[in-house]
Amino acid sequence: MITIFDRFGHDIPYVERYRIIKEAGFNGVILYWGNEFGNNDYKQSPELARPT
Numbered sequence: 001m002i003t004i005f006d007r008f009g010h011d012i013p014y015v016e017r018y019r020i021i022k023e024a025g026f027n028g029v030i031l032y033w034g035n036e037f038g039n040n041d042y043k044q045s046p047e048l049a050r051p052t
Contacts, residue, residue: 003028018049
């Protein structure tokens with residue numbers, strides 16, 4: 001499994017961020033669990049990152 005941290009320095013909505021991560025070939029994501037970086041919906045991150 002190849003993973004990447006979900007906070008990679010660009011101000012992109014998390015839904016879009018997870019799509020980009022998947023399209024780049026990663027099959028896992030390490031979630032940032034806090035709101036210091038403007039992710040006020042961080043509690044929704046597990047569901048947003050879940051594969052469809």
